[in-house]
Amino acid sequence: MRIMKQSPLNALLRDIRACTICAPVLPHAPRPIVAASEKSRILIIGQAPGARVHASGIPWSDASGTRLRTWLGVDDAAFYDDTKFALVPMGFCFPGRGASGDLPPRPECAARWHNDLLAQMRSVRLTVLIGQYALRFGLGNASSTTLTETLLRWRDFSPKIIPLPHPSPRNIAWFKRNPWFEADVLPTLREQVALALS
Secondary structure, X not given: OOOOOOOHHHHHHHHHHOOOOOHHHOOOOOOOOOEOOOXXXXXXXXXXXXXXXXXXXXXXXXXXXXHHHHHHOOOHHHHOOOOOEEEEEOOOOOOOEEOOEEOOOOHHHHHHHHHHHHHOOOOOOEEEEEOHHHHHHHHHHHOOOOHHHHHHOHHHOOOXXXXXXXXXXXXXXXXXXXXXXXXXXXXXXXXXXHHHHO
């Protein structure tokens, strides 16, 4: 019987899913959630799984994910095909709840895993950065002081990178205050997603 050698990316994903470095500070058992393959064409870097995603073990399996798939113009089958989309949060585990929503992603994840993980995904054509933590990570010094300031400069990063606000229902007021986002950014996002998948 011939034993198939595990790819470097699959070995890395196995290690990430077994990670417990944040266990002492999490309010629950670690459950790292990530999806990727060597063939992923679109990389989505989000913040951290919420409670529903923690419970299901499926990335973006909540109201935010439903809105995100609408923004991208894709159905569940395409979104959960890891040859099409890599789903990589800044923090792989649900960080717990704070006074005004979920706590920030744990910083240990990106420091420990992200450079190695992203280096293995050589087929990525488009990177979508979601929320302030992903924007700071993906844009570095090009990220502005506020999320809105950075998003207003979205054309500076397109077509290879598209920054987005978090699609959480908590951000409905922001969406209403910033109609340019839906009018200008989303059509370009859908166009670039279709190109990257073609």
